[in-house]
Amino acid sequence: MPGSNKIEIKKLYKIFGPKPLPLVEKVNNGIGKDELLEKHKHVLGLNNINLGIPEQSLQVIMGLSGSGKSTLIRHINRLIEPTAGEMIVDGQDVLTLSQNDLLEFRKNKTAMVFQKFALLPHKTVLQNVSFGLYIKRVEPAEAEKKAMHWIERVGLLGFEHRYPQQLSGGMQQRVGLARALANDPDILLMDEAFSALDPLIRKDMQDILLEIQSELKKTVVFITHDLDEALKLGDSIAILKDGSMDQEGNAVDILLSPKTEYVRKFVEDVNRSRVLKAKNIMQNASDIAKDLLNGQTFKVKADDVIEKFIDRVVVDKPNVIEVMGENGSALGYLSSERLSEILRK
Amino acid sequence: MADKSTNFFMDFPTLPKELIRAFKKSTDAAYKAFSREYGDYIESFFNPLLKFLVFWEKLLVATPWSVIIGVVCIFAFYGTRSYKIVIGIIVSFFFVGYMGMWEDMMESMGFIIVATIMSIAIGIPMGIWMSKSNRAQAVITPILDFMQTLPPFVYLIPVVMLLGIGKIPGLISVIVYAIPPMIRLTNLGIREVDREILEAADSFGATPRQKLTQVQFPLALPTIFAGVNQTIMMALAMVIIASMIGVKGLGQEVLRAITNQYFTLGMLNGLAIVILAIVFDRISQAYGKRIQKHRSGDAI
Ligand SMILES: Nc1ncnc2c1ncn2[C@@H]1O[C@H](COP(=O)(O)OP(=O)(O)OP(=O)(O)O)[C@@H](O)[C@H]1O
Ligand SMILES: [Mg+2]
DSSP states (O other): OTTOEEEEEEEEEEEESSSOTTHHHHHHTTOOHHHHHHHHOOEEEEEEEEEEEETTOEEEEEEOTTSSHHHHHHHHTTSSOOSEEEEEETTEEGGGOOHHHHHHHHHHTEEEEOTTOOOOTTSOHHHHHTHHHHHTTOOHHHHHHHHHHHHHHTTOTTOTTSOGGGSOHHHHHHHHHHHHHHTOOSEEEEESTTTTSOHHHHHHHHHHHHHHHHHHOOEEEEEESOHHHHHHHOSEEEEEETTEEEEEEOHHHHHHOOOSHHHHHHHTTOOHHHHOBHHHHOBOGGGSOHHHHTTOOOEEETTOBHHHHHHHHHHHOOSEEEEEOTTSOEEEEEEHHHHHHHHHO | OHHHHHHHHHSOOOOOHHHHHHHHHHHHHHHHHHHHHHHHHHHHHTHHHHHHHHHHHHHHHHSOHHHHHHHHHHHHHHHHOOHHHHHHHHHHHHHHHHTTOHHHHHHHHHHHHHHHHHHHHHHHHHHHHHHHOHHHHHHHHHHHHHHHHSOHHHHHHHHHHHHOSSHHHHHHHHHHHHHHHHHHHHHHHHHTSOHHHHHHHHHTTOOHHHHIIIIIHHHHHHHHHHHHHHHHHHHHHHHHHHGGGTOOSHHHHHHHHHHHTOHHHHHHHHHHHHHHHHHHHHHHHHHHHHHGGGGSSSOO
């Protein structure tokens, strides 16, 4: 279905506390998180979240601690019941599923990777990776075959009979990733999956995820509070603050036109030349003066980040840069004014 | 007037003696009537338990001592992997047998085995139920507190009134005394399981039953085993007291020693009980530790 989203979140509210329902209206009328806690002793988890996530895309959700990221992602597989709203996956509202249908939904459509890994300490790596298949009552021999495939894929061959406690953090999270993928879910939910890892291992894991994603094309919801990670992984980024969505868009939108002070603070320390790719910032031929287009020879690859060609730009001082695709044809152009404006902002 | 009020604060105000006597009498009479009425029925209800107990006692008494020591040593070695403990068991059991207390020890051992099996069989399901329901926990916890603080002699009384003197009332009082840690620690172990791990199981669509058997129960096992260990120890302590209502074995000899002031007899049998306690304790703790081996980082 072109144009329709894999996941469609509509007017989702979550208020924690004993009697949340009457408070939705108050929140709608503009009561903030602090006031709600002060006056009504309820915690505002999510406030009118609307978000569409296209099939096969990697959606990042960002925000400071306590902004409601974990709460939001747990609504997708309904580990948390909302106070109001809709959570539509493949055209079906998850929140209306019966208990049994919900279990089926979790078995087949989603799989989750956790910040603190949440492996089963009394089971081996192999048993952990085949856990979801066991729950689905897949035949043991087949489950083992599938599990071994993913153990190999995340680079843990030879460790399948170890226990989680015998592995390093990075290896444990590979188990977590393999456990999720072995289930062959449409949707991968990752709640700060790499946040507990040290930087080098974190980068490894990001690369593994990107590699697997380029091949499998799952719909991934990825939570992080690290902007560099968000920009590296995300097709689209949503920023949460105190349970509300502050801004949603692709990396360039967020970097170049932050809508609120909060988002601006988030992005101000980012090294843009290292994150933005030529294709992110290129213009159409029509945006550029005709006479400049003629005879220009400076070309860059669409997937190159600015940092990669900025040295040559400084030396050659071209008026216009041609951005070319895989086969060398021009995808778009980049004027020197545009480039300097982006780097200056 | 003044006189009276001093009296009120100095001497405890009590019900008239006749009233208290009447209260005690009528309660006892009601209870006696109940046990006369239903005693037989209750006794036949417990008949299978009696058969189970007699089977174990006969089995242990009839089995040659060499076989018993061999089996206990195999258990101990498999659990502890320690020759020291195995040798300790052989020497101390030999001592008990050499001093003529073998048969008594076997009776006590059979009694404790049955009491422990019954405590586990009743205690674990109750503990699981308690962990699943906050209301059950709210009701059962004070009952367990009550059971554990009540002096053991006191609840011998209703059991004896109902079932008389013998093995079954003895066994029941031992189970009642020894079961609370089993229930408590099963509940605690299950409730202590990491929330995130349960969430992971939920996220894969596990049913409550799958969660219990695959996640909660296995992760609670070390705590449950601590409960088994405590239950055994408490059963051992209670076996001595239960000898007052006709439980045979080492306890009865101790009781005889007390009533007749046989110092050496009392000491020897007391020693045999200590030996039994240490052996049970070491073996059950060793198995508890084996279960948690995956928690340490070492290779298995
Ligand atoms: N079960 C709960 N009961 C009450 N309040 C809750 C509950 N769960 C979460 N909250 C509150 O909801 C808000 C959002 O929490 P959430 O865990 O979603 O934040 P987060 O963005 O994931 O933060 P972090 O980066 O620390 O993981 C917080 O204020 C938190 O205190
Ligand atoms: Mg979180």
